[in-house]
Amino acid sequence: MKEQELDPLRKEILGAVENAESREALEEVRISALGRKGRLTALMKTLGTLEAEARRAAGAALNRLKADVEAAIAAAAERLHHKDMEARLAGERVDVTLPVEVGGEGRVHPISQTIDELSAIFGEMGFKVAEGPHIEDDFYNFTALNIPAEHPARQEQDTFYLMGAAGTRPEARKVLRTHTSPVQIRTMQAQKPPIRIIVPGRTFRSDHDATHSPMFHQVEGLVIDKHIHMGHLKGCLIEFCRAFFDIDDLPVRFRPSYFPFTEPSAEVDIGCSREGGGLKIGAGADWLEILGSGMVHPKVLANCGVDPAEYQGFAFGMGIERIAMLKYGIPDLRIFYESDLRWLRHYGFAALDQPSLITGAR
Ligand code: 2NL
Helix, strand or coil: CCHHHHHHHHHHHHHHHHHCCCHHHHHHHHHHHHCCCCHHHHHHHHHHHCCHHHHHHHHHHHHHHHHHHHHHHHHHHHHHHHHHHHHHHHHCCCCCCCCCCCCCCCEECHHHHHHHHHHHHHHHCCCEECCCCCEECHHHHCHHHCCCCCCHHHCCCCCCECCCCCCCCHHHCCEECCCCHHHHHHHHHHCCCCEEEEEEEEEECCCCECCECCEEEEEEEEEEECCCCHHHHHHHHHHHHHHHHCCCCCCEEEEEEEECCEEEEEEEEEEEECCCCCCEECCCCEEEEEEEEEEECHHHHHHCCCCCCCCEEEEEEEEHHHHHHHHHCCCCHHHHHCCCHHHHHHHCEECCCCCCCCCCCC
16 A cells, blocks of 8 residues: 555545534544544455555555544634534623613622622722732732731742743742832832822732631722821721621720731721620620731831821721621632522622621612
């Protein structure tokens, strides 16, 4: 069997591969050529009847053809996959500019709802909402915040680092921000005090289990002005906790703590009761930690070009999933990002139901 004798078969099979208009049709072509009863397979089986020399030449020719057919099928599969994808994308196109259908099926995700609610509460206190990039420099995410080089948060296990070009210095690699603080750093650099902002948004840590997601949401707040002191911090956060949970006499407790970026630092607990197994927020014998806070460290102010002799301020941070779960009785963190419609219909909020200052939509 000479190479040329295979030419008509080669033409025929490659032509059929080229003409296959669906993945099913391509699979049929593959089976008819390379399947157990395929035409190439049948020719392969005849090799045994040939003389050694002829067998070697024919075997090599058949193997070349087989490899070419396989490569053509792989390329065609890729082409058809793209075609399917294009068709799907065209079919599933949604017009995000269409007006919301009042009373329709759509729901506001609890994370969006919670961000709307806390923005309304802090907005009433004079805070503006600030946003910034998810991909950050080491300086904005760590160095400016007085987080030392040996801090565990800087380690590979805890933080997502982006690949740099070969030979990129570790401190020159970009990171997915591990908190929203970089936005406060950028704000302090860009504008003169007084500053009163909250920064809700996505944050990222290399952590995944029942209670941790590699992507989660935080809100941080920052107030910088002349003569800001711990009393402002306490008043602001007590007010927030009571407004957010809609309990006027909610007990709020401040516990000494430590963060590299604040001094002094305090963790904030709210009263709760765990009687009878369930958790009930409000007066009770127990405490539940819900946020961290402190007076902005003078080094952090100086790192941002703010003179600590002239200005002071406080900052705080909390997890949005956590306070949403507490307020709305959502038991499991893992379902938050699964886009499960049954979950959304249960825990989601009606569109256009504006969050009020006190409780948000109900
Ligand atoms: C927590 C604690 C906190 C901050 C965040 C902050 C930001 C700047 C300067 C100083 Cl730019 N501090 N943020 C301060 C104290 C606590 O978060 O437990 N978050 C979930």
